[in-house]
Amino acid sequence: MGTHEEQDVARQRFDVADAVPLLLDAQGVVTSWTRDAQRLLNYAAAEVVGTRVTGLLTTEDAARLPELAERCRRDGGWAGLLTARRKDGRPVRVMVRVTPAVEPGGVAHWLVLVSDMADAGGWDMSRPVLEQMVNGSPVGIAIVDANLRFVWSNDALAKFGGGSPQDRLGLRMADIQPGIDTEAIEEQMRQVLATGRAVVGYEHVGRIRSAPHRETAHMMSFTRLDDDRGHPMGVYYTVVDVTERHRARQRLALLDRAGEHIGRTLDIVRTAQELADVAVPGFADYICVDLLESVLRGAEQAPGPLSDAHPVPLRRAGHQSVHPGTPEAVVEIGEVAAYVAGSPPIRSLTTGRSWREERLDPLAKEWATGIPGGREATFLELGLHSVIIVPIRARGVTLGVTTFFRRARQEPFDEDDLSLAEDLVSRAAVCVDNARRYTRERNAALVLQRSLLPHRLPEQNAVEVAACYRPADELTGLGGDWYDLIPLSGARVALVVGEVPGHGIDAAAAMGRLRTAVRTLAALDLPPEEVLAHLDDLVAQTAREEGVDPDGSDSGGVQVAGAGCVYVVYDPVDGQCSMAAAGHPAPAVVLPDGTVSFVDLPQGPPLGAGGLPFEAVELALAEGSTLALHTDGLLARGEDWAVDAGRDRLRRALERVAPSLDLRCRAVVDALVPDRPYDDVALLMARTRLLGEDQVADWDLPADPAIVADARKEAARQLAEWGLEEFAFTTELVVSELVTNAIRHADGPIRLRLIRESALICEVSDGGATAPHLRHPRTTDEGGRGLLLVSQFTQRWGTRFVPEGKVIWAEQSLTESPA
Incomplete structure (x- = not known):
């Protein structure tokens, strides 16, 4: 131990009056022997004095003496547990404290105080008892003193790192396992020492030195150990490897997050990006999601895998990386992902089967090199070393592929990871397919909407x-x-x-x-x-x-x-x-x-x-x-x-x-x-807007058949003023027929109006309440052809009713040649 605190702890374990004193010279030779020592180990003084102290220890502990001697010289002493050997060969567990003793004249000696642990009220660590307790146990077990230094541990603890039981003695966890978060574990021990309340089921997640790329999880329990007087002596703790359970829980948590975050909208690209976001960084370091162009349009896909006879058009719909800006991406969102023919993504897409590679060839080119002007990079340059490719399939239809990469900081993908990736993609595939179906239905609905609303106003x-x-x-x-x-x-x-x-x-x-x-x-x-x-x-x-x-x-x-x-x-x-x-x-x-x-x-x-x-x-x-x-x-x-x-x-x-x-x-x-x-x-x-006075001309006409000729002349004169002489013949015909009908079939005042707008409009109003009807006269009929001629020579005609009677009107297009 070698520190003042350790000496205080050692002092608590036995009184000096109960200890057996020995005296050694600087080379570890016994120079003084007592009756208490003879009673403890059954050696007479003549048998021990002048021999090295290593002969009093078991072979295992005797081998540690050079190291302990060095620590004594460095720290000014040492205290700890050793196993002595009686004269009959029976081992006895002893607590040993070594302190320097200097005699007059400067001769260096070592004073050794030995206490029989079998008679002590504290630790009783006889090997048979410990072996019976921990023999064959897969659970790591250890005991640390009040200063959190190892006093004892079983062989099973070595598989969790930190070395053998002998290598641990006298050391703290931080000394033997610097790669893990020892501060959090020792804090649990301090709480147990201070309160006496046991801690059960404390889970510690980290990476051990023997497997730096693999995250491990350990379940630990801590219990305080007290002496006969109820004073805390240390902590007894156990360690169980729960890595597989931890990873299974992580998988379920990832699938839960996927169910919560993927498919929150019915947007195809956003759904693909949600898939990439969910799996980074918890599952992969870089993910890209590529969908068929037809899927992005919402088109219906044929069931079954795709044919590789022709190039398969894919577009990048989503990607994510542990690094900002996704530096691994060769193409951006929305761009064509032109994978090389026969590359793993294309094979996975066309066969509908997943593909996994634990270790990528670091010098192999990235597969998406079929892009004109696109950059080429090896997997080593991209920092990628393991890959899983899963086709996106839903309802028997292939929609695209999802590619998962891991960098060197993580362990390679294994079979369990492949199963998880397939579960993850299968959930996302349903959401992508729902978004595709919605896109198809929405496009059809928008076509309907556009057909029902005006394309453009006339x-x-x-x-x-x-x-x-x-x-x-x-x-x-x-x-x-x-x-x-x-x-x-x-x-x-x-x-x-x-x-x-x-x-x-x-x-x-x-x-x-x-x-x-x-x-x-x-x-x-x-x-x-x-x-x-x-x-x-x-x-x-x-x-x-x-x-x-x-x-x-x-x-x-x-x-x-x-x-x-x-x-x-x-x-x-x-x-x-x-x-x-x-x-x-x-x-x-x-x-x-x-x-x-x-x-x-x-x-x-x-x-x-x-x-x-x-x-x-x-x-x-x-x-x-x-x-x-x-x-x-x-x-x-x-x-x-x-x-x-x-x-x-x-x-x-x-x-x-x-x-x-x-x-x-x-x-x-x-x-x-x-x-x-x-x-x-x-x-x-x-x-x-208002039509100008030069665009409208009107005349009040008496109900006299002789006025028809004058009406024709006035209409022709007005067309000449407007520069529309070419429409004079048709207009005179329309005026003649409409005015004649008004005089013959209606009562009240008659009014003729010409309007020059985008069309030439001729209107005749009268006080009648009956509308004329177009009919097809027989060859023997003398009349009835007026409205038929009007309908043939004009673009359209009709009747509208006003409070004073009715208006019969006819339009001629000014953009087309007159009939």
Whole structure:
């Protein structure tokens, strides 16, 4: 031991009065012998004095004397346990304390105090007792004194490192096992010495010197040992190797983390990256996940392994490394991972079987060298030495491969690691396949959505228009809100915004049905309130046919019943605007000076609910005014939201100036709608225009057949002013037929109007309430060919009813040659 503390401990074990004194010279020769020594070892003084002390010890301890002598000279003494040999050959365990004794004249001697441990009240470490206790035990057992120095240990402890029992004696754990966290273990021992409470099941995880690449786990238990007077003498502890149990627990923990963190979204690339993130650094040092290009597109795969007859297109979907920036990666996320034909990743992909290599050839090239301009590196340069490749398969379909690498700091992959990697990838494969299926379904749903909403708004001269749509369902991108712009006769346009309750593909399909119905009714040129009335009847009838109660709460899915809609008609000739609403927010109006107001629009019931009739309002809009039609999702701020507060926010957003109407529309939505909207949002903004006086010409005509010729001449003169002489023949024909029909079949004043816009429009209005019908006359009929000729010579024609009667109109395209 050699320190003052050790001497104090030794002093606690026996009194000097009970010890047998011996005197040795500097060479270890016995120079003094006592009766107590003779009684202890049964040697007479004549038999011992003048002989070396090694003859009194067992062969094993006698061999230690040179080392002990050196420690005595270095530390000024020594104390510890030895086994002496009696004259009859029987061993006896003794506690020995050696101190220097200097006689007058400077002659050096050693005073040796020996205490029989068989009679001591403390340690009784006779070999037969210990051998009976630990013989054949696989459990490591040791005893340390109060200074945590080894007093005794069994042979089984040597397999945990630190040397043989004899090598441990008198040393602390840090002296013999410097590679492990001895401070934590000794802290447990100190707690046991201080409190007397045993510690059972303390697990220590680390790496031992004999296996520096392998993490080991030991289960340790500590118990305090007291002497006869209850004073703590040391600690008795046991050690059991629980590495396999520890590794099994780690595997289960890794699989639990995989189940928790992989597949949290339905994004394919993110799911692949989650697989890489979960397994680094706990299982591997570098991981790359490569998926088939078709998988990333959401395409359906054929069951079974892939064919290696043609190159297999793979793309990097995820990778992770213990080093920042993944320096081992040859390709980046999203790039093509062009593995060399016949390389292990390609074989694993095409065969559907995993592959493991405990030790990679350090000078072999990395496999992904088929990339044009890509860097080549050996596994030695990359620092990789062991690999597992597992195909990503789900539901009998191969989706890609996952490659796990370990660096030199870890032990090579074994069969248990391969099983774990396969379990890990199989769980992730289901998530990847779910994301692929979702991607396929979402792409199909988006195609449906795009087919139901306008691809682009039609060109016309009545308004400048911009629209923005943002669904609440960010996963599918589908919702029940819609917008539309429908060109009407007389250069007018219909602006429509509506919403169907619910989200997703059902709401999108219901929205498509409703939007188609609105466009069909708009073609009849009905006033807004009549369009909504017909739409309300249609929705109610559809609900009854489908067995759905429009007022019921249990509709069994998304239905058109309960939808909202606002329908606006704007006339650029006089700036008049009429509108009606069915359970829908009123539009906002931004005047040319930037003032924002909301139309005082009577609210009709939602479509299909029935009840009060719909009412329309009319207002005159100055040129440059902006109509903002929107769904209520633009005003919503969670479940509890107030209309007035939403309008105030919308007013402030509309007051902001933007370089263009399109940017202004997007800025309003960005300002009012969070990243994840509470409801679907649709916003349609239309800046009004007015046709100039040089674009419209009209005449009041008497109900006299003779006036038809004058009407033709006035029309021809007006076309000449507009530079449209080439359209004179067709226009005169249309004017002649329409004016003649009005004089012959209608009452009241007759009015002729020509409008030059994107098309040349001819309108004849009268006070009649009956619409003309196109018919095919027989060869013997003298009349009935007027409207037939009009339909043949014009692009389109029709009738719309106004409070004063009706208007018959016909359009000719100005971009095409006249018929």
